[in-house]
Amino acid sequence: MNEILSAILLGVVQGLTEFLPVSSSGHLVLFHSFLGASGDQVMFDLVLHVGTLLPVLVVYREDLLGIVRDVFAGEVPFLERRGVRLLLLMIVGTIPTGIIGLLLEDVFEQLFSNVLSVGIALGVTGFVLWSTRYASPGKQDERTMPVWKAIVIGLAQGAAITPGISRSGSTIAAALLLGLDRETAARYSFLLSIPAISGAFILKLGDVEGGDVSLLPLIVGFVAAAVSGYLALRFLIGLVRRGDFSRFSWYLWPLSAVTIAWALFA
Numbered sequence: 001m002n003e004i005l006s007a008i009l010l011g012v013v014q015g016l017t018e019f020l021p022v023s024s025s026g027h028l029v030l031f032h033s034f035l036g037a038s039g040d041q042v043m044f045d046l047v048l049h050v051g052t053l054l055p056v057l058v059v060y061r062e063d064l065l066g067i068v069r070d071v072f073a074g075e076v077p078f079l080e081r082r083g084v085r086l087l088l089l090m091i092v093g094t095i096p097t098g099i100i101g102l103l104l105e106d107v108f109e110q111l112f113s114n115v116l117s118v119g120i121a122l123g124v125t126g127f128v129l130w131s132t133r134y135a136s137p138g139k140q141d142e143r144t145m146p147v148w149k150a151i152v153i154g155l156a157q158g159a160a161i162t163p164g165i166s167r168s169g170s171t172i173a174a175a176l177l178l179g180l181d182r183e184t185a186a187r188y189s190f191l192l193s194i195p196a197i198s199g200a201f202i203l204k205l206g207d208v209e210g211g212d213v214s215l216l217p218l219i220v221g222f223v224a225a226a227v228s229g230y231l232a233l234r235f236l237i238g239l240v241r242r243g244d245f246s247r248f249s250w251y252l253w254p255l256s257a258v259t260i261a262w263a264l265f266a
């Protein structure tokens with residue numbers, strides 16, 4: 001029963017923090033430390049991340065279907081189709097993320113066992129979110145967004161592999177500061193998460209330990225992550241549309257201070 005409750009708790013934490021700009025990886029490191037979790041955590045974390053991929057596919061299904069339609073048919077030239085343009089921007093944004101992840105994989109792995117670095121990174125995320133208060137209202141969408149901005153947002157996503165740096169917070173903040181409109185900033189950020197999560201899942205499959213795997217905690221964690229992730233995604237999209245999401249800084253800064261203190265003195 002304790003194992004099931006832990007799976008539910010970690011699934012909800014993953015679902016909420018994957019989309020809310022507070023770093024899912026950082027929270028999972030902290031919860032694993034507090035709960036003293038054992039076993040094949042690689043497999044469990046992979047299942048939770050796949051659980052949070054499902055809400056993105058559901059919420060942005062029309063954009064994904066539009067990409068498929070525009071790739072195979074359209075009345076305007078190929079590169080001028082909205083879906084094709086969006087797909088190219090997703091590919092361009094994914095490249096720097098993949099390069100950073102592959103080149104610095106060992107560094108990031110070490111950070112996952114360093115609670116102090118997580119605490120510092122959470123504080124950095126707070127400042128990143130706070131900077132969006134000074135972003136001018138953007139007007140660009142995927143049709144007018146230049147390729148170099150997709151590269152910059154991809155670099156922000158790559159930096160967010162660091163536990164404690166929020167992926168959604170970094171990419172949405174970068175998009176807003178670069179002049180994208182709020183709707184496009186949120187949509188591009190979450191569409192960009194699809195290849196990132198899928199690629200990480202494929203790469204990490206080789207790290208899964210053999211032996212017996214308890215399916216019930218995996219299933220419960222997956223469902224908890226998917227449901228809570230859907231609710232969090234809908235909430236954040238609405239928040240970005242309405243305006244300021246820098247208010248999450250007031251959650252991250254105290255959490256950063258407590259985590260740093262705990263790492264140094266506990």
